[in-house]
Amino acid sequence: MNRVNGVCGLFGLAFGFLFAAAGLNQYDVIHRMLLLEEIAPFLIMGSAMATALPILWLLERRRWRTPLGGPLALRRWAFERKHLWGGVVFGTGWAITGACPGTASTTLGAGSLLGIVLVVGIVAGIALRDATVRTPGTATPDSVPQSAPVGAD
Amino acid sequence: MFDVLPIPLPWYVVGPLMGLTVAGLYAVTNKHLGVSGAYVQVVDFARGRPIEGWRLWFLAGTFLGAAVVAMLGGSPQAGFGYGELGEYLSLPALVVTLFIGGVLIGFGARCAGACTSGHGLTGCATRSRGSLVAVVTFVVTAVAVTFLLHLLTGGDL
Numbered sequence: 001m002n003r004v005n006g007v008c009g010l011f012g013l014a015f016g017f018l019f020a021a022a023g024l025n026q027y028d029v030i031h032r033m034l035l036l037e038e039i040a041p042f043l044i045m046g047s048a049m050a051t052a053l054p055i056l057w058l059l060e061r062r063r064w065r066t067p068l069g070g071p072l073a074l075r076r077w078a079f080e081r082k083h084l085w086g087g088v089v090f091g092t093g094w095a096i097t098g099a100c101p102g103t104a105s106t107t108l109g110a111g112s113l114l115g116i117v118l119v120v121g122i123v124a125g126i127a128l129r130d131a132t133v134r135t136p137g138t139a140t141p142d143s144v145p146q147s148a149p150v151g152a153d
Numbered sequence: 154m155f156d157v158l159p160i161p162l163p164w165y166v167v168g169p170l171m172g173l174t175v176a177g178l179y180a181v182t183n184k185h186l187g188v189s190g191a192y193v194q195v196v197d198f199a200r201g202r203p204i205e206g207w208r209l210w211f212l213a214g215t216f217l218g219a220a221v222v223a224m225l226g227g228s229p230q231a232g233f234g235y236g237e238l239g240e241y242l243s244l245p246a247l248v249v250t251l252f253i254g255g256v257l258i259g260f261g262a263r264c265a266g267a268c269t270s271g272h273g274l275t276g277c278a279t280r281s282r283g284s285l286v287a288v289v290t291f292v293v294t295a296v297a298v299t300f301l302l303h304l305l306t307g308g309d310l
Contacts, residue, residue: 004182008207011178012214015186015270018171019215020222023161026229027236031310034299043164044171045273051172052278059180069183077276077283082264087287090261090268091294095302097254098238100269101189101262104255105212109219111231114239117248121255122189127196128256129263 004068016106025106027098034095093125158226175275185279187271188212189262241309265290 022044023029032038056074064072077083094100099107099118108115161167178186184207191212194204223231230236239247262268265287267276273291276284302310 004184005207005210007182008178008184009210009214011174011182011186012211013218013221014174014214015171015211016215016218017221018162018167018174018218020219021158021160021162021226022164022167025219027238028229029161031237031299034295035303036296040161040164044168047165047168048172048175048274049277051169052175052274053172053280055172055176056179056278057280059176064180066179066181066183068181072179072183074179074279075185075276076279076281077266077272077287079283079286083266083272083283083287084290086261086264086266087290088261088294089257090265091291092298093254093257093259093261094269094291095295095298097251097258098236099251099254099258101192101258102215102268102270104258105188105191105215106219107230109216110223110228111220112228112235113233114230114235114247114251117251118255118258119192121252122192122259122262123195124252125256125259125261126189126193126263127199127259129260130196130200 007068015102016109019102019106020110025103025110025112030094030098030100030103034098155225156227158222160222160226171274172278175278179275182207184211185271186211186275187267188215189259189268189271192259193263237310241306 019025022040024041024044029038029041033041059072060074066072097118101122104115104118104122108119175186178184190205191208194208198204222228233239233244235247235251238250242250258268265272267284267287269288269291272281272284272287277288
């Protein structure tokens with residue numbers, strides 16, 4: 001294991017802990033959020049952005065050099081139509097299951113066996129999409145970021 | 154198991170700490186925090202493409218982090234529980250529903266380039282225009298479909 005992987009694992013640990021500690025890995029919490037009966041998940045998203053945005057803005061301005069990954073290059077996506085229709089498909093799945101990709105791993109980690117079904121479904125959905133885009137073998141990224149060419153988030 | 158962690162922790166604790174996680178991962182490793190990319194690695198691996206190992210380490214971390222919470226504070230969905238949806242549907246119907254929903258999540262996230270974390274949290278924090286469009290679309294669609302489900306099930310869901 002190299003250092004980057006280990007550090008990323010630790011950040012994942014923190015993220016999964018916070019995610020589950022806020023109850024965001026539970027269907028009922030997300031369902032009530034999407035019925036607009038529970039506001040906490042929106043406040044979590046908002047305050048997380050409000051915390052990260054100014055820090056990243058400042059680091060970018062100061063031309064921050066990251067200790068493990070070279071000069072900081074923030075990833076951005078220009079608007080494309082697939083953000084809209086991909087968003088509609090994603091949002092439908094989110095509403096049906098009360099889950100997003102982060103929920104799937106954290107609900108599984110919290111001992112819910114049905115998380116396995118979510119994980120299998122998500123991987124199948126990605127494979128289905130990749131099978132419908134041309135030229136397998138080339139790393140056709142779905143969005144063209146300004147840096148980090150491979151994969152998606 | 155130990156019931157020492159009050160769940161759920163309040164939003165004003167979790168939100169800012171999540172923001173620090175997003176900014177911290179960028180500041181230390183120059184990586185854009187996002188979960189769905191980890192599942193993409195599984196597909197890439199199966200197709201013999203190069204993979205980004207760090208994403209799988211990150212995903213494994215989220216799994217362990219949630220396991221820690223379950224140990225310290227309990228887990229309402231342990232076993233075959235799935236909240237209100239689990240009470241509404243029989244187990245076979247629930248499995249089918251979650252699988253179909255999962256396919257939509259994976260397909261949509263792959264099209265949109267990222268999910269609720271990669272676009273919603275991190276993309277908005279990097280002031281990415283595509284991310285802002287994607288996350289607004291995610292939320293508006295999910296709210297609309299949830300209200301539709303609520304109506305179709307006569308208020309059971």
